[in-house]
Amino acid sequence: MKIEQFEDKGLSHYSYAVLSECENKIVLIDPSRDITPYLSFAKAHDANIIAVIETHPHADFVSGHLELQQVTGAVIYSSKLLGAEYAHQTFDDGDEIVFGKIKLKALNTPGHSPDSISIVLEHDGKDKAVFTGDTLFIGDCGRPDLREQAGNLTAKREELAKLMYHSLRDKLLTLDDVVGVYPAHGAGTLCGKALSEANRSTIGAEKAGNWSLQEISEAEFVRELLADQPFIPKYFAYDVALNKHGAIGLKTALADVPVKKPITLNSKLFIIDARPEADFKKGHLPGSINIQDGGKFETWLGSIIAPEEVFYLVAENEEKLKQLISKTAKIGYEAFIEAAFVVAGGDEQMAELHLAHFAAHPEQYTIVDIRNEAEIKTQPVFRNAIHIPLYELRECLANIPLSKPVVVHCAGGYRSAAGSSIIANALGTKTKVFDLGEAIKNFIS
Template sequence: MKIEQFEDKGLSHYSYAILSECENTIVLIDPSRDVKPYLSFAKEHEATIIGVIETHPHADFVSGHLELQQVTGAVIYCSKLLGAEYPHQTFDDGDEIVFGKIKLRALNTPGHSPDSISIVLEHDGQDKAVFTGDTLFIGDCGRPDLREQAGNLTAKREELAKQMYHSLREKLLVLDDAIWVYPAHGAGTLCGKAQSDANRSTIGAERAGNWSLLKMSETQFVQALLADQPFIPKYFAYDVALNKHGAMVLNTVLADVPTEKPVKLNVKVFFIDARPEGQFKRGHLPGSINIQDGGKFETWLGSIIAPEEAFYLVAETEDKLKELIGKTAKIGYESFIEAAFVVETGHEKMLPLNINQFNNATEDYTIVDIRNIAEVKADPIFRDAIHIPLYELRERLGELPYNKPIVVHCAGGYRSAAGSSIIANAFGSKTNVFDLGEAIKNFIS
């Protein structure tokens, strides 16, 4: 038997291939949209993919389960509670998948979602591992507030938090301490709030060190779980629905993305300019938002741009553009691309901030802090700053005055590039807008 873990760093996502070496068959768990790594793994081991398990309809990425079924003929397994609209076989408490010397056993573990399942792996008659989806993470558990208005079944966060309390204690903590824990996400995901950097653990280690498994009452657990959860990106509910239906074949939808600059540009459509902030500030097209390519491009694209909202996608090279279109497809946004093309510069510019002048007279500026709420609570930086998180900025621009120059900051410079470009677009010549960028580090004690 072999367990292969695949990692998508941008989305902090883990997926798995379970290989029966005696039978040369594979079952996949929570695959990414790009199915090539799984097909390559199967080819490398001269094995056949016979099954794909979805632990729940994912909110933060689009799964490749339907394409894998179409390409390999594999059976898709998921809970009957999911209400899947694609051909599938239900996989709930008491159901098993047997291949070679491996038995996979379904556990209904609601909490992150009403339709969440975990999968216990038994090899040679002994439990070896559990794949916990978004129920149990390393050091944390899944958030319970994503299914109030999404999916086949909806539930209030308090109700799901109570279900999580019992799923963890009555389904997972009863497993042997030596069993390996393989979650669907690691540190950096917005599906939880306190994950470890580790990519696997054991039930025993989590029993000892995971806050969500410590002895406490249901009421204490619910209060702790609901407190300080991260924001919910705009695209999450859209991806739940898309995964419930099943996404189209990736190469097919990517081929439909227009990759030539239109003769006439739609002035009502934003440009998502993914070039480095230095290039962007020296010259960009009107209506551009500077979401730089990087580790969290997909998350911020889906937090700033709403589902069904058309946008242009621009980058500095053809290779980078192709990569960005692929990242856009990971959250199901490829069909919203009006056109994708290379941009070297533009007539719009953003002036650099005179740091010394700002430092000597911060009261002469309107300072906009676009960090998340928890960050501001933990470390307020400028006393009179206006706090609007980046993910709410477009909707709350009317709260900003323009009687002074505006300085935008985050915690390190990445988000402030996007935030300052959003404000500059809206305010035009009303006032100057500056990005404090990495210089914010000089003001953090």
């Protein structure tokens, strides 16, 4: 028996292959949209993928379960509560998948979502591992506030938080301390708030160190779980619905993206310019937002641009453009790309801030702090700054006064590149807009 973990660092996502070496059969759990790594793993072990299990309809990425079914003939398993619109087998309390010496047992563990399941792996008659989806993480548990308006079943966050309390204690804490814990996400995901950097653990270790498994009352647990959860990106509800239906194959989806600069650009559409901020500031096309390629490109694209909102996508070369289109497809946004093309510059520029003057006279500027609320509470920087988180910026532009030049900052420069470009687009020639960028580090004590 072998457990193989696959990681998508950009989305902090873990998926798994469970291999029966005696029967050369594989069951996949929570696969990414790109099914290539799973097919390669199966080929390397001369094994067949017989099943795919979805622990819940994921909000932060598009799953490849439907394409895997179409390519390999694998059976898709999910909870009956999910309301899946694709051919599937229900997998709930008491249901099992047996292959070789392995038995996979379903546990209904609502909390992150009403339809969440965990999967206990029994080998040679002993429980060896549990795949916890977004229920139990390493050091944390899943957030309960993503399904108030999404999915087949909806529930208020308070109700789901109470369900999470009991799922953890009545289902997962009953497992032996030696049982390995394999979650669907690690540190950096927006599906939880305080995850460890570790990629696996044990029930015993989580009992000792995970706050959500400690001896606290239901009311204390609910209060702590609901406090200071991260923001919810615009694309999350869209991905829940897409995963419930099942996405088209990745190659087919990518082939439909027009990769060519149009003769005429639609001025009503935003251009997502993923080039480095230094290149962007030197010259870019009108209507551009500088969401730089990086570890969290997908998350910020889906936080700034709403589902169904059509946009252009540009990069500095063909190879980078290809990578960006693939990243866009991870969240199902490839369908909204009007066209993707390479750019070397443009007529629009962003002026460079005179740092010495700003440091000496910050009162002469409108300072817009686009960090999240929790960051601002923990580490305030400028006393008179206007606080508008990046994910709300487009909707709150009217809150920015025009009487002074505008300086935008975040915590390190990545978000402020996007934020300053959004504001500059909106304000045009009404006032100057500057990006404080990495220089923010000079002002953080």
